[in-house]
Amino acid sequence: MGDLDGLAAVVTGGASGIGLATAEHLTGLGARVAVLDLDPDDVTGPLIGFRCDVASRASVDDAIGAAVAALGGIDIVVNNAGMGAIGTVEDIDDAEWARLFDVNVTGMARVGAAALPHLRASRHPAIVNVCSIAATAGLPRRALYSATKGAVLALTRAMAADHIHEGIRVNCVNPGTVDTPWVxxxxxxxxxxxxxxxxxxxRQPTGRLVHADEVAHAIGYLASPRAGSTTGTSLAVDGGMQELRLPRTS
Structure with missing residues (x-):
């Protein structure tokens, strides 16, 4: 028996990288998994792919509706879809600021809002947002990306407070730099x-980038009923970046 037997999960940005590793891991734990992605054409069974642009409320509503129809409901939402940006505040124009916040932050809110009516019907509802070490550590030339991930961390805690009395747990993972096609x-x-x-x-205290499957396993734990007393929490999967202060070596 898997930890997620009988549960239905939705993973945004699930066609590659952390999202795909997570979708496959949740499947291995027994969940039925729908992948929502801009390009789901390469998604293969047992995963079910649906086209979704998290920057469009209509697209999100349609994709969530299709996932519910295919899965029979939703118990778990993994908000993974996001974009990156490189530069200081001098390098990035207003349009890029608006675009990244629309995808990385408002996109999670859109997915959460569309899924909430279905999560309320679940016995084990959980939302896991993919945040970043950039939310808790100042990284060079990541001003915009860091700002969006700081907002994701705050959003996670606010959602956890809003929905705790409905039994809906909301947590996030804070990966360090992960070796993915996106990076x-x-x-x-x-x-x-x-x-x-x-x-x-x-930059990683471990001396290597984080593996996508390491993040996926952390998401699987937070999504599982075994984490029933864990909500409003951020779990670092960052090779020690957040907490360790190692001496410099020459």
Whole structure:
């Protein structure tokens, strides 16, 4: 018996990276999983793919409705869809600020709002938001991205407070830099991608990037009824970035 046997889960941004690793892990725990993604064409069974743009309320409502019809309800929501940005406040224009907040923050709120009526009908409802170490540590040239993830952390706690009396748990994971295709695309924007990757590895106290399946396992725990007394919590999966202060080595 898996921890999530009989439960239905929705994972946004679930066609690659952390989202795909999470969808596959939840399936392994016994859940039936719908993947909501801008491009779900490569999603294969037992996962069920639905096209969804979290920046559009109509798209979110349609995708959640389709997932409910396919799964028979929703017990778990993993808000993973998001975008990255590189630069200081001088580098990024107003349109990019608006776009990233619309996807990374308001997108989670849209998905949560659409799913809440179905979560209220569940015996084990849970929402897990994918936040970031950028919410709790100042990182260079990540001003906009960090601002959105700080908002996700605050949103997680506010949602947990709003819905605790309905039995709906809301938590988030704070990954460090994860070795995913998304991070690879960001690295490719750097002047020297290999040097940037080496710097990211060195920034992690463990000396390596986080693996997507490590984040997925943390999400699986927070989504599970075994975490029934855990809500309003952020769980760092960051190789020690948040808490460790190691001496410099030469």
């Amino acid at each position: 690879g695309r960001l690295l490719n924007q750097a002047a020297d991608p290999e040097a940037e990757r080496a710097a990211l590895n060195a």
